[in-house]
Amino acid sequence: MSEGLTIPIGPQHPSLKEPVSFLITLDGEVVKKAVIELGYNHRGLEKACESRTYIQDLYIIERVCGICSHAHSYAYCRCVEELAGLQTPRRAEYIRGIVGELERLHSHLLWLGVAGHEIGFDTLFMYTWRDRERVLDLLAEIGGNRVNYGINTIGGVRRDLDENICQHILDVMDGLEEQIKYYAELANTEATLIARLAGIGILTRDDVIKYGAVGPVARAAGIMDDVRIVEPYGVFTEIKVNGVTDDHADVYGRTVVRIKEMLESIRLIRLMVKEMPDGPISVRAPRRIPTGEIIIRVEAPRGEDVHYLRSNGTDKPDRVRVRAPSEANWHGMKHMLEGFHFADVPIIIAAIDPCYSCTDRAIMLRSDKGDTVTDWESLRRTGIERYKKMGIDPSKIRMRTSGV
Amino acid sequence: MKKIKKIFIPGKIVARAITSAFKKPATIKYPKSKPDIAPGYRGRLIYSPTNCIDCMMCMRDCPTGAITIKNLGTKENKEMHAYLNIGRCIFCCQCVDTCPKKCLSFSQDIMLSKLNRDNLTIEL
Ligand code: SF4
Ligand code: SF4
Numbered sequence: 052m053s054e055g056l057t058i059p060i061g062p063q064h065p066s067l068k069e070p071v072s073f074l075i076t077l078d079g080e081v082v083k084k085a086v087i088e089l090g091y092n093h094r095g096l097e098k099a100c101e102s103r104t105y106i107q108d109l110y111i112i113e114r115v116c117g118i119c120s121h122a123h124s125y126a127y128c129r130c131v132e133e134l135a136g137l138q139t140p141r142r143a144e145y146i147r148g149i150v151g152e153l154e155r156l157h158s159h160l161l162w163l164g165v166a167g168h169e170i171g172f173d174t175l176f177m178y179t180w181r182d183r184e185r186v187l188d189l190l191a192e193i194g195g196n197r198v199n200y201g202i203n204t205i206g207g208v209r210r211d212l213d214e215n216i217c218q219h220i221l222d223v224m225d226g227l228e229e230q231i232k233y234y235a236e237l238a239n240t241e242a243t244l245i246a247r248l249a250g251i252g253i254l255t256r257d258d259v260i261k262y263g264a265v266g267p268v269a270r271a272a273g274i275m276d277d278v279r280i281v282e283p284y285g286v287f288t289e290i291k292v293n294g295v296t297d298d299h300a301d302v303y304g305r306t307v308v309r310i311k312e313m314l315e316s317i318r319l320i321r322l323m324v325k326e327m328p329d330g331p332i333s334v335r336a337p338r339r340i341p342t343g344e345i346i347i348r349v350e351a352p353r354g355e356d357v358h359y360l361r362s363n364g365t366d367k368p369d370r371v372r373v374r375a376p377s378e379a380n381w382h383g384m385k386h387m388l389e390g391f392h393f394a395d396v397p398i399i400i401a402a403i404d405p406c407y408s409c410t411d412r413a414i415m416l417r418s419d420k421g422d423t424v425t426d427w428e429s430l431r432r433t434g435i436e437r438y439k440k441m442g443i444d445p446s447k448i449r450m451r452t453s454g455v
Numbered sequence: 456m457k458k459i460k461k462i463f464i465p466g467k468i469v470a471r472a473i474t475s476a477f478k479k480p481a482t483i484k485y486p487k488s489k490p491d492i493a494p495g496y497r498g499r500l501i502y503s504p505t506n507c508i509d510c511m512m513c514m515r516d517c518p519t520g521a522i523t524i525k526n527l528g529t530k531e532n533k534e535m536h537a538y539l540n541i542g543r544c545i546f547c548c549q550c551v552d553t554c555p556k557k558c559l560s561f562s563q564d565i566m567l568s569k570l571n572r573d574n575l576t577i578e579l
Contacts, residue, residue: 107518110547174468181481188493195497195561201547209552210495233471242465 055083060396062091067165067400069407077393085388087381092408098427100371105131105205105340108368113199115373116409118161121147121154122351123358123373124203129284129347130360131205134340139285143207145327148286149220150193150202151349152316152323156227157186158352159309159316162404163234166306169398170247175237182230189223192216207333217324228317235310238303248303252387252399255300262383266354266376267312268403270296271304278350290322302402338366351376353404375409492563497546499564502579504535506556513550513559519543522550541567542575 055076062070070091076084096115100108112127113120125147132139160183167175187197193216194200194209202208212220238244254264259272269276273296279287280294295311297304344361354376361370380403387399425433435446483490492498500522509526521544528534537559551559569575 103518104516106516106549106553110518110545110549174472178471178475184481188491191496192493193495195493195495195548196546199545199547201497204552237467241467 058393062088065397065400067405067407069405071405071407073388073396073400075388075393075396080392080394082388082391082393082396085385087384089381089407089410091411093411094408097371097373097412101368104338104366105336105368106338108371109204110199110201112371112373113201113203116351116375116406117198118158118406119154119351119353119356119375119409120199121150121202122349122356123375124201125151125285126347126349126356126358127360127371128203128205129349130345130358131336131340133345133347134343134360134362135205135337136341137206137334137336139207140331140334141328142211142330143332144285145323146208146210146212146332147203148290149212149320149323149327150190150200150208152320153186153190153193153220155316155352156313156320157183157190158404159313160186162309162401163306165401165404166248166302166398169401170244172244172247175234175244178230179234182227185223185227189220192219204333204336206336207331209333211332212324212327217327220320220324224317224320228314231310231313231317235314238306238310244306245303248301248306248398249299250301250303251391251395252302252402253300254383254387258383258386262386263379264354264383264403265379266351266404267305267308268380268383269354270294271308272300273298276355278348278355282348284347284349286323290319290326292319302398305402339364340366340368344370353377353406354379373409373412375406377403377406378410378412380405381410492565494563496563496565497548497561499541499546499562499567500537500539500544500548500551500579501560501562502537503558503560504533504537505558507533507535507537507558508556509533509535510555512553512555516549516553518547518549519545521545537579538576539579540576541569542572 055078057074057076060073060075062072065071065073072088072091074086075082096111100111103111109124109127113124115123160179164176164179164183167173167179190200191197193212194202202210254268254272256272256274259269259274265276275281275294275296277292277294278284279292293315295308295315297308299307340362342362342364344359346357346359348355348357356376357374359370359372360368363369384400384403388396391399438445507524509524511524513522514524521540523538525536525538526533527536548561551561
């Protein structure tokens with residue numbers, strides 16, 4: 052029996068514009084084995100957060116993901132607020148909810164376009180990205196930037212929504228609803244789309260549980276894991292979300308779930324704009340956060356986003372940990388790829404809506420001599436000594452240090 | 456898992472594609488026509504030194520260390536200047552929110568590119 056042909060995909064541009072490497076072993080056209088190597092995109096975000104103040108960290112956390120920037124900063128703010136015992140005003144929670152749903156809209160529209168592009172359906176890509184622009188323009192108007200809206204701050208939101216913006220939101224929603232209904236109809240009836248997406252990248256209900264997949268991947272297999280429903284927070288304690296699930300368990304199912312979720316988001320946005328109470332938009336937050344630790348989860352467009360925060364009573368966090376939803380979805384990827392055709396690999400990868408840089412949290416180097424765990428200070432000393440031997444003295448370089 | 460049984464005729468999107476061909480494009484010809492910048496868009500900062508008390512809170516809260524406030528005069532006779540490294544600034548406007556005297560604000564000026572790295576530090 053032949054060994055099969057092994058084809059490396061990536062680390063440059065493997066279906067999406069971020070680095071990751073796949074080693075695909077083929078048996079004819081069928082993927083026999085898939086090896087996924089993450090770790091090209093480690094940015095040291097968590098360490099950076101630990102050496103800056105809580106306020107400065109807002110803008111680092113916002114940049115964990117280029118799409119779900121609100122979900123991450125919302126989770127982080129909720130961590131800090133809970134530790135500091137702050138009660139955010141209701142109006143702030145409504146604004147956060149509106150921005151969160153707008154983010155879900157633009158994220159799912161982006162995904163639909165990327166999925167179209169991966170299967171060679173570029174017309175769909177152009178249309179959805181055109182519609183996504185309208186959401187981004189709206190977000191720029193609300194927050195001041197297209198992607199890093201910076202709406203969240205510790206204790207509430209930074210900007211209020213006036214009547215003009217609310218009206219504009221409703222107008223855009225009317226236009227979008229029409230478009231998204233058209234995409235929903237397209238997904239139901241366009242033969243090429245269905246033929247290309249149905250029956251590939253299957254992750255059944257049992258597999259979802261086994262690999263711990265989250266978000267639309269889990270919901271497409273019939274598991275309702277939407278944090279807004281299973282553990283309502285913020286505005287969702289008052290406004291009920293109608294969850295979307297599907298039973299196809301394949302890439303097609305994930306497409307259907309995302310399209311239906313967009314329609315649900317539009318409904319929620321309209322409701323939130325209508326029901327938004329008057330009042331203040333933020334409360335004063337202390338600079339020093341009381342000692343404690345906390346885990347918070349929110350529903351990002353890609354699924355459950357988990358943040359952990361530990362405070363030591365200073366104005367800088369002691370530990371920040373981000374578990375982005377893509378990280379949970381990677382574990383089932385090998386299973387999703389194996390057994391399907393090589394031509395389906397890009398769309399199967401794209402179907403979890405992966406974010407590689409969100410995923411890279413830590414790098415572990417293994418050596419034959421055994422692993423050791425080194426703390427930050429001794430790591431720095433070792434580095435300085437090593438460079439001194441090479442004739443360079445880096446000890447003068449100023450460094451931000453963590454803690455007090 | 457559900458199997459999709461119905462057979463559909465492909466090319467449903469063609470009708471819309473044809474009508475779109477006769478519509479105005481959604482994109483603009485940049486840089487010939489200028490992009491639409493929302494009124495609240497965060498661009499280049501504006502500094503008004505009159506009320507500045509040199510408390511340096513803006514510098515402390517800036518996540519990137521992009522802004523510097525300097526008093527070039529004496530303690531009694533203040534002459535305040537603000538410098539911004541636009542290569543570092545992420546236009547988050549935390550400094551605007553932080554300033555207790557409302558000395559900082561933002562404009563919608565986003566045309567900030569320079570040909571030389573040294574020119575990236577500008578006086579506000
Ligand atoms: S806008 Fe943000 S990055 Fe720029 S100077 Fe102000 S605080 Fe610093
Ligand atoms: S925070 Fe405001 S008052 Fe204080 S130094 Fe900065 S600009 Fe001046």
